[in-house]
Amino acid sequence: MKDLPPFAQHFILHWGEMGTKWGINRTVAQIHALLFLSDRPLHAEEICEQLGVARSNVSNSLKELQNWGIVKVVHLPGDRRDHFESIQDVYELFRVIAAERKKREIDPTLVRLRACANEAGATDNPADAHAKEQLESLLGFFELVSDFYTKMDRLPTKSAIQAIRMGDKIAKSIGALMK
Template sequence: MTETVDMNSLPPVIQKFVLHWGEMGRKWGISRTVAQIHALLYTSEKPLHAEEICTFLGVARSNVSNSLKELQNWGIVKVVHLPGDRRDHFESMKDVYEMFRAILAERKRREVDPTLQLLKECQKESADDEDSTYARTRIGDLQDFFQLSTDFYKKMDKLPTKAAAKALRTSDRLLKALRL
């Protein structure tokens, strides 16, 4: 590491937030650097290039490159080109609802969908095994739950963000619907 600048060149709030977000991400199975870069971009008014991110966070160039790619896979970071600068600049999505929606979508794709498929397989393959009648029931319940969540997610996904956000804000309406 031959860094010239480090995180201390950032305002204290951002430092604090970036650090926490890193640890947070970790607990949800996201690498620290990925989460930190996201936090940095999210709180940055202008897009940053990879080198800047390196010096701010004090991590290797390659690490930044891979993490940025991951964030792009999540769909919450985009490449931007600034006039007169050949370097890629990166910018985070800023709308919190859109952001969480994107994350949800990707987690669903990566984790829920494969699980649902596996549960279905389990059901099929054990169909005539009498030793696993109980287990099959339990797995069926789980499958129903995941299927329901998926269906619900799909419908939700079609809702415009603004509407969903508003609904969440005035969640009493939603709860009225839930009461019956």
């Protein structure tokens, strides 16, 4: 990371480390961090040089970031190379990540949980009653999360932020009304 200021280097290293906790390869996350901080699109060779990784690794990692939808190719006039840029707006970035995680994790889990709950419901073995109940409860939770996601995704960013800021106060008021 030769030409980067220390604060950028620290951020990139940290982001890479967080990536591994989220099931994302360190280099992929570091490349994303670099593009996120950059004020202009970067081409692959620049990324190689800045992060000190092989060209082929950069190529594969960029493909993955594109699959996540958070990085896209742009072409600059007078330059035949692909340049890459990250979504710059933080809220948009996390919105896209959430959408992709819902697609890759939540939706398949919902499908699987519904199937398992149905299978469990079709059996009358008392030994399975608890497991059935657990699956149904977990299904309810994932449905709640999925609903929450869907609704929030429809809101403009400002409204979503408001909901998040005030959600607990409103819940308290609802609680008070219900008493």
